[in-house]
Structures are given as C-alpha cells and as structure tokens.
Amino acid sequence: MGVYILCLVLFSVGLYCMLRKRNIIKIIIGLIIAEYAVNLFIVLLGYRMEGRAPIYAANQEILNMVDPLPQALVLTSIVIGLAITALVVGIAMRIYERYGTFDITRINKLKG
Amino acid sequence: MLNNPLLLLVSVPIAAGILCLFLPDRLKAVTRLLVFAVTSASLAGSVYVFIKKPLYWQCCGSNVFLVDNLSAFIGMGIALFALLTAIYSFGFIEKSFGRYFGYVLMTLGSSFGVAFANDLLVLLTFWGFLGGTLYLLVNIQGTDKASAAAKKALIVIGGTDAVMLFGIALIWNITGTFSMDKINLSLDGPTAYIAFLCLAIAAFAKAGVMPFHSWVPDVAEDGPTPVTAYLPASLDKLLGIYLLSRVALHMFVMNAVSNTILLAVGAVTIIFAVVIALVQHNMKRLLGYHAVSQVGYMVLGIGTGTAIGIAGGLFHMLNHAIYKSCLFLSGGNVEKKAGTADLAKLGGLAKYMPVTFACFMVASLSISGIPPFNGFVSKWMIYQGIIESAGANNPAWALWLACAMFGSALTLASFMKLLHTIFLGRQAKGLKDVREVGFSMSFPIIVLGGLCLIFGVFAFKIPIPLFIAPSIGAGIAYLGIWKSVIATILIIVGILAGLLIYLRFKPGQFRTVKSFVGGEEADDLGRVSGVEFYDTIKDMKGFKTLYKKEETKSFDIYEVASKGTFSFSKLLQWLHNGILPTYLVWCLMGMIVLFFLLMK
Numbered sequence: 001m002g003v004y005i006l007c008l009v010l011f012s013v014g015l016y017c018m019l020r021k022r023n024i025i026k027i028i029i030g031l032i033i034a035e036y037a038v039n040l041f042i043v044l045l046g047y048r049m050e051g052r053a054p055i056y057a058a059n060q061e062i063l064n065m066v067d068p069l070p071q072a073l074v075l076t077s078i079v080i081g082l083a084i085t086a087l088v089v090g091i092a093m094r095i096y097e098r099y100g101t102f103d104i105t106r107i108n109k110l111k112g
Numbered sequence: 113m114l115n116n117p118l119l120l121l122v123s124v125p126i127a128a129g130i131l132c133l134f135l136p137d138r139l140k141a142v143t144r145l146l147v148f149a150v151t152s153a154s155l156a157g158s159v160y161v162f163i164k165k166p167l168y169w170q171c172c173g174s175n176v177f178l179v180d181n182l183s184a185f186i187g188m189g190i191a192l193f194a195l196l197t198a199i200y201s202f203g204f205i206e207k208s209f210g211r212y213f214g215y216v217l218m219t220l221g222s223s224f225g226v227a228f229a230n231d232l233l234v235l236l237t238f239w240g241f242l243g244g245t246l247y248l249l250v251n252i253q254g255t256d257k258a259s260a261a262a263k264k265a266l267i268v269i270g271g272t273d274a275v276m277l278f279g280i281a282l283i284w285n286i287t288g289t290f291s292m293d294k295i296n297l298s299l300d301g302p303t304a305y306i307a308f309l310c311l312a313i314a315a316f317a318k319a320g321v322m323p324f325h326s327w328v329p330d331v332a333e334d335g336p337t338p339v340t341a342y343l344p345a346s347l348d349k350l351l352g353i354y355l356l357s358r359v360a361l362h363m364f365v366m367n368a369v370s371n372t373i374l375l376a377v378g379a380v381t382i383i384f385a386v387v388i389a390l391v392q393h394n395m396k397r398l399l400g401y402h403a404v405s406q407v408g409y410m411v412l413g414i415g416t417g418t419a420i421g422i423a424g425g426l427f428h429m430l431n432h433a434i435y436k437s438c439l440f441l442s443g444g445n446v447e448k449k450a451g452t453a454d455l456a457k458l459g460g461l462a463k464y465m466p467v468t469f470a471c472f473m474v475a476s477l478s479i480s481g482i483p484p485f486n487g488f489v490s491k492w493m494i495y496q497g498i499i500e501s502a503g504a505n506n507p508a509w510a511l512w513l514a515c516a517m518f519g520s521a522l523t524l525a526s527f528m529k530l531l532h533t534i535f536l537g538r539q540a541k542g543l544k545d546v547r548e549v550g551f552s553m554s555f556p557i558i559v560l561g562g563l564c565l566i567f568g569v570f571a572f573k574i575p576i577p578l579f580i581a582p583s584i585g586a587g588i589a590y591l592g593i594w595k596s597v598i599a600t601i602l603i604i605v606g607i608l609a610g611l612l613i614y615l616r617f618k619p620g621q622f623r624t625v626k627s628f629v630g631g632e633e634a635d636d637l638g639r640v641s642g643v644e645f646y647d648t649i650k651d652m653k654g655f656k657t658l659y660k661k662e663e664t665k666s667f668d669i670y671e672v673a674s675k676g677t678f679s680f681s682k683l684l685q686w687l688h689n690g691i692l693p694t695y696l697v698w699c700l701m702g703m704i705v706l707f708f709l710l711m712k
Contacts, residue, residue: 015700019693019697027693104692
C-alpha cells in the first residue's frame with residue numbers, strides 16, 4: 001500500500017508543478033514527473049512480491065511470475081511520453097520566439 | 113370592441129404617440145395640433161368615463177379594464193396634467209419635437225392603462241412601459257447628466273418592477289387569480305406579508321418614497337423641467353399612490369403591523385427629505401426633494417387606516433400633483449428666462465416675471481400648508497386621521513403627528529428661502545433683460561395656481577364630495593370647526609388690514625445709494641441671496657453627520673446597491689484572472705468535491 005501512496009505523492013508533485021508554476025519549462029517538467037508517476041503506478045500494479053522475471057522457457061512451471069502486460073504497456077507509454085515531451089517543448093520554443101518570455105501570465109494576447 | 117371608451121383612451125394616445133415619433137421637426141404645427149387634439153380628447157374622454165362609471169372591458173373571459181370611483185378620478189387627473197404639460201411644452205421644447213411629444217402621448221396612454229387595469233399582469237405591463245417612457249423622456253436631450261439620471265430612474269423603477277412581479281406571483285399562489293376585484297387577502301402569514309410588501313415597494317419606488325427616492329431629485333435636477341412636472345411630480349405620484357391605496361384598501365385587509373409600516377415609512381420620508389431639501393443650492397433639486405417629502409404625507413394618510421386619513425392622503429396626492437407641477441413649471445419658466453437654476457445666481461425676479469411669481473407663491477404657500485390653499489386642507493385631514501387612529505393599534509401616534517407637523521414647518525422654511533432668493537431680494541447681475549414668458553408657458557401655471565386656490569377655499573364643496581369621498585366609499589366625519597370659506601374671508605380681511613397699516617406709515621421713504629468698497633463699486637458683494645442663511649443648519653450638531661452621509665450618498669439605495677454589485681463583480685474579476693492553470697485548479701477542486709460526494 002505504501003508504494004501506491006508514494007506514487008500518488010509523486011503524481012501530486014507533478015500536478016502541483018503543472019498548475020501552480022508560471023514558467024512553461026517548469027510546467028513541462030511537472031508533466032514529465034506526473035507521467036512517470038503514472039507509469040510507475042501501472043508497473044507496480046503488475047508486480048508480485050518475491051516474483052521472478054516473466055521469461056517463459058521449456059519445462060518450467062508458471063509460478064511466481066510478475067504480470068508482463070503492464071510492463072509492455074508502460075514501455076509503449078514511455079515512448080509516447082517522449083514524443084509528447086518533444087511536441088510540448090517545440091510549442092514552448094515557438095511561444096518563446098513569439099512573446100519573448102516563458103511566463104504564462106504574460107502570454108495573454110490572443111490573435112486569430 | 114372599438115367603441116369601448118376605456119380601450120380607446122388607452123390605445124388612441126399610444127397610437128398617436130407612435131405617429132408623432134415619425135413626424136419631422138419641420139412639421140411642428142402638425143405635431144402641436146395632433147398633441148393638443150389627443151390630450152384634450154383624452155381629458156374629455158376621462159370626464160365621460162368619470163360620469164359613466166362603472167365601466168369595464170372584457171377579454172378572454174375576465175375584466176381586463178375595470179373603472180370604479182378611484183380609478184376614474186385618477187384617470188381624470190392623468191388627462192388634466194397631460195394636457196397642461198403638453199401646452200407648456202409647446203413653448204419649452206425646441207429640439208426633438210416629434211420624439212418628445214410621441215413619448216408624452218405614449219406615457220399618457222399607458223398611464224390610463226395602469227389606472228384602468230383590473231388584471232394584475234396588464235397593470236404590470238403598463239407599469240413597466242411607463243418606466244421605459246420615463247427613461248426616454250428624461251434622456252431626451254442626451255446630455256451626460258441627464259442620461260445618468262435617466263439610467264438611475266430606469267434601474268430603480270425597473271428593479272422594483274421585478275419585485276412587483278414577485279409579489280403578483282405570490283398573490284396568484286395564494287388566491288389563484290389575477291383579477292384585482294376578486295382579491296381580498298387578509299394579512300395572516302409570511303406569504304401574504306411578503307406579497308403586500310412587494311407591491312408596496314413598487315408603489316413606493318414609483319411615488320419616490322424613501323429609501324427608493326433617490327431618482328426623483330436627480331431627474332428633477334438634470335431632466336427637462338416639463339418632464340419633471342409631468343412624470344415624477346404628477347403622474348408617478350398619482351399612479352404610485354393609486355397602486356398603494358388599491359393594495360391597502362381593496363386587495364389586502366390591513367392590520368396594525370402593516371399600518372405601522374406605512375406610518376413609519378411616511379414619517380421618515382417627510383422628515384429626512386425635507387431636512388435635506390433645506391440646504392440644496394439648486395432650485396430644481398430642492399423642488400425634487402420636496403416631491404419626495406410630500407409623498408410621505410400621502411403614505412402617512414393611507415397608513416392611518418381611518419376614513420378621513422385615507423381621504424386626506426388621496427386628496428393630498430391630487431393637491432401635490434397640482435402644486436408641485438405648478439412649482440416645477442414656474443421654476444422652468446425662471447430657468448428658461450434666466451438661464452440658470454442655481455439659487456446663488458438668481459434674485460429679484462418678481463418685478464420682471466409677475467405672473468410666474470404669483471403662481472409660484474400660491475403653490476409654495478399651498479405646499480407649506482398655509483390656509484386657505486389646498487395643501488392646508490389635505491394636511492389637516494391627515495393630521496385628523498392620525499389623531500383619530502390613536503389607540504392600542506397605533507401607540508406612537510403622537511410621534512407621527514409631530515413628524516408631520518414639523519415637516520410642514522420645515523417645508524415652509526425652505527420655500528421662504530426659495531421665494532426670497534429667486535423672486536425677492538436684490539437683483540442678481542446679468543438678469544436685467546429677463547422677461548415674462550409667453551402664453552403657452554404661463555397658461556398652465558395660471559390654471560394650476562387657480563386650482564390650488566379653488567380646491568382650498570371650496571374643498572368641502574367641490575373636490576372632496578366629487579372625487580375623494582366616492583373613491584373610498586365611506587363617510588368622512590370632520591373634527592373641529594374649520595370652515596374654509598369663512599376662514600378665507602377672515603384671511604383676506606387680515607391682509608387688507610395689514611396693507612392699510614403698511615400704507616398708513618408711508619413706505620418707500622428711503623433713498624438708495626451705491627455701495628463702495630475701497631473706492632470701487634461693490635454692488636454684487638452686498639447682495640444677500642439667502643442661500644447662506646441655511647448653511648447654519650448644515651453646521652448644526654446632529655444635522656452635520658446627516659448631510660455628510662447624504663453627500664456621500666449613503667441613503668441612496670441606487671448607489672449602495674451599485675457599490676455592492678461592483679464589489680461582487682470585483683470578486684468575480686479577481687477569480688477570473690485569465691490564467692489557464694488557475695481554472696484547472698478550480699476544475700480539480702470541483703472534481704475532488706464531486707468524487708468525495710459520489711464515493712460516500
């Protein structure tokens with residue numbers, strides 16, 4: 001149970017960072033932290049105490065194996081997260097070019 | 113359907129008003145003719161209705177319009193003031209001729225609608241329409257101040273319209289009908305009380321009773337003078353007090369509590385408004401505060417619950433409309449000719465404007481309750497009503513009586529100031545070429561001044577038995593031995609005797625010399641305008657805080673409410689800071705609350 005709560009704490013740190021920080025870079029870091037917290041949580045869901053790696057070989061009983069499905073999912077998720085981070089950083093750079101600042105309270109001139 | 117006089121009285125002026133809106137300024141003569149024809153026809157029609165009453169107009173299975181004694185009398189008053197105002201305006205209004213008279217006629221038609229309506233929703237519709245025409249009429253010149261005053265009037269009256277709607281809904285909830293002649297509620301329970309208060313508040317705002325008074329002085333100061341004489345001074349008083357008396361006499365059975373509410377509101381209005389009026393420096397604003405103060409007497413009269421008090425209240429309503437429009441119209445004459453309404457710049461106009469002076473004096477004596485004018489009779493009846501209502505139900509009667517009498521004395525004091533500063537005293541600089549106004553502007557004030565005198569001297573012969581007594585449908589017993597005709601003769605004899613004594617000692621035995629200060633002519637320095645006398649009151653203990661509060665507009669319900677609204681919207685503005693993450697925080701907090709509630 002304790003590890004799940006630690007996950008929640010990590011996620012909250014990321015959320016706080018996203019909601020309360022004014023600098024876009026810090027917001028992006030918050031996003032990454034929150035993402036890792038979620039990944040960690042999903043991996044932990046499939047973990048089993050004293051378990052062994054889910055490697056299947058001949059003449060072996062399926063005993064004490066951790067669940068492989070979340071691990072496969074999280075692997076995908078990490079890759080997708082990387083792409084998202086790249087996209088967000090790209091947008092942040094365009095914003096900086098346009099407004100000359102990373103401060104979101106000063107990015108308030110809408111045009112379109 | 114088209115031969116029903118009530119329907120015609122309501123629809124013809126409105127139709128003519130819409131026609132007037134499209135008449136260009138070049139066709140002034142046509143507009144004049146049309147307006148004169150319609151207003152005099154309305155007067156004739158209302159007299160016909162008065163003679164032929166009770167009349168009704170049915171539609172959809174119920175009486176939409178129903179005329180009884182009270183509404184027929186109110187209708188006649190409406191038509192009379194519309195005619196006089198129209199005649200006056202022919203001389204006064206120069207710009208936006210067609211628009212102005214269009215609104216005047218629409219006001220006339222919808223006032224008839226209010227007076228004749230039997231269905232509460234019809235009443236509310238015309239009532240709201242009147243608020244709109246008031247806004248348009250006050251704002252006809254389009255100056256900044258006028259439009260601010262018009263906005264204030266619209267918001268105060270429109271806001272109380274909403275209150276009235278709520279009251280009507282409550283009445284429908286209790287009785288299940290909108291017909292006023294079928295409603296007879298006893299005040300037994302919170303719902304009935306709230307309904308009564310809602311309707312009373314609407315009537316108060318229209319008539320300008322405190323704390324809903326603040327639009328009246330503003331409109332009086334910044335609006336065009338005939339509009340002030342037409343709406344806040346006469347029609348709005350007639351209709352507001354009409355609604356109040358309908359509510360208090362016919363729709364609800366009054367008890368000690370509701371009567372005490374009316375008495376307290378009336379007494380407070382009389383005293384506060386007249387004390388504030390004392391120190392005003394603008395003629396029209398001063399008159400506006402008196403228009404507030406006098407309504408207190410009407411509310412007081414209706415609040416007594418005795419036949420004579422109610423009759424006095426209704427009679428005072430009629431009298432007030434007469435003398436207050438006379439005052440506003442003659443004040444308008446002064447303003448038109450002298451070019452200012454600032455009391456410090458006026459003075460010594462009696463020589464140049466004798467007709468205006470005479471009418472203004474008659475009306476001021478009347479409003480101050482000096483016999484033999486009409487104001488005295490109605491105030492006397494109200495005093496008598498208060499004395500008669502003394503007893504277990506009205507333990508504080510002496511207080512109300514003292515308030516009423518003290519208010520009357522202060523009224524006299526402030527009108528002495530007005531008469532002295534405008535017409536008497538030394539002539540102010542730059543008023544040398546002031547001339548008397550033309551016929552169309554002097555005729556209405558002569559008629560109104562004459563009515564002041566006639567209704568005063570023959571009060572118990574003409575207006576009371578004809579208009580007032582049938583309206584309340586109960587016998588009026590008079591206290592004391594006031595015989596107005598004999599009293600008038602005595603007063604005239606007294607004045608003649610005084611004149612003889614005055615002439616005996618040969619007035620005019622003095623010589624005028626020019627005054628000099630340090631070798632320079634100091635003509636205007638030595639002029640006593642009378643404005644400063646009343647500054648002493650301003651510095652008196654007790655009054656001082658009152659005036660300070662008034663200057664900061666703490667009594668003004670409009671200002672107080674707007675402050676409240678703005679601070680509320682400031683809070684909302686502070687919350688809406690335009691930063692997306694802040695909104696996300698709110699969403700998140702809302703979600704947490706939702707989860708918490710749903711998980712339980």
